[in-house]
Amino acid sequence: MTRHPSRVLRRPALLTAAASLVLLSAACGASSADSPPSAAPAKDGVSVNTGLLTFDPETVTIQPGQTVTWVGGDNITHVLVEGAYTVGSDGLRTEQTDDKAFSLELTKKGQQVSHTYDKAGTFTYFCTIHKGMNGTVTVS
Ligand SMILES: [Cu+2]
Incomplete structure (x- = not known):
């Protein structure tokens, strides 16, 4: 298994974390203070749909x-598993690393699985079956 520097990294690089913080700060400054409640996520978390293989x-x-x-x-x-991945220009994953943090299986429409994120950071995840299903959870 080769280890290229990934375009999408999870926790390890301090630089990534710092960059994320900068981005988040910018985003927060622009939208947090007076944003309408309707745009805010539910207090206990958010939902993500798996429709159309994305x-x-x-x-x-x-x-x-x-x-x-x-x-x-x-x-x-x-x-769904947590881990780093890279995505090619066609939007499909070319490389992936399963961090074994969780493995969640969905098999039916309307079924729900969930994961609680206790620590701040940027956590990427993907569907091991479909190379176009790649997501990111930012905890801040
Ligand atoms: Cu999938």
């Missing part, structure tokens, strides 16, 4: 201790 939305932001719930959008099996 994650919708692909990126969600939650606070430490909150939960992401993935909702099956079809009757296709999806296996």
Whole structure:
């Protein structure tokens, strides 16, 4: 297994974390203070749908201790795991690393699985079966 520097990294690089913080700070400054409540995620977490072999939305932001719930959008099996990945220009994953943090299986429309993120950071995840299903959870 070769180890290229990944375009999408999870925790390890301090630089990545720092960059994320900068981005988050910018985003927060622009939208947090007076944003309408309707745009805010549910207090206890957010939901992600697995429709059309993609994650919708692909990126969600939650606070430490909150939960992401993935909702099956079809009757296709999806296996979600946490880990780093790279995506080619066609949007399909070219490389991946399963961190073994969790493995969640969806098999039916409407089924729900979830994971609670206790620590701040940027956590990428993907469906091991479909190379177009790649997502990110930002915990801040
Ligand atoms: Cu899938």
